[in-house]
Amino acid sequence: MNLKQQMAIAMMAALTGVMGVVPSIPIGPVPITIQSIAPMLAGGILGAKRGAASMMLFLLLVACSVPILSGGRGGVGHLFGPTGGYLFGWILVAFLVGCYVTYAKRVNVWKLMAVNIIVGMFILYGCGALYLSQVTATSVSEALLLNIAFIPGDTAKAVLAAFIAVRVRHALGEGTTEKVMAEKRSA
């Protein structure tokens, strides 16, 4: 991995942290947060491995008590608290969304939007709810139902993330034959 790719991972982790300045809206044990757009952007812009790496770096910084979770929270306790399933799920979301952009011959904004919705919402809700039901006295079905409140905001984030990712990839020349060949040579 070259320096430019490492910088891109660090910048995505930093961007996710900057989003943490925006306070979350607490509704029950899991808040509404703008940061849930970050894994979709990370995968959509950086691809599978680098997208997942940026989310890992972000969570590592949180574990080191850097106050970059929404509302300025940090500390390893947050990773294993009620929202831990969502936080670790962000790595999976970035990876799976990234798989689409990495392996698609041509990234289509509508398909990316669909992948964002399926992975960045419904698979993430599954991870979050399963974990939440383990660490609190909530059944899996109750925990799943909590996610209904996130659907409108997360749908908007999935749409926005798809448009931003396609624009940024286009601006960076990602997916062009020359770029793919150059990356294969430097890998």
Ligand SMILES: O=C(O)CCCC[C@@H]1SC[C@@H]2NC(=O)N[C@@H]21
């Ligand atoms: O800050 C945290 O502790 C993590 C919050 C996780 C929030 C989840 S991510 C998916 C869903 N959409 C939201 O806006 N909130 C939840």
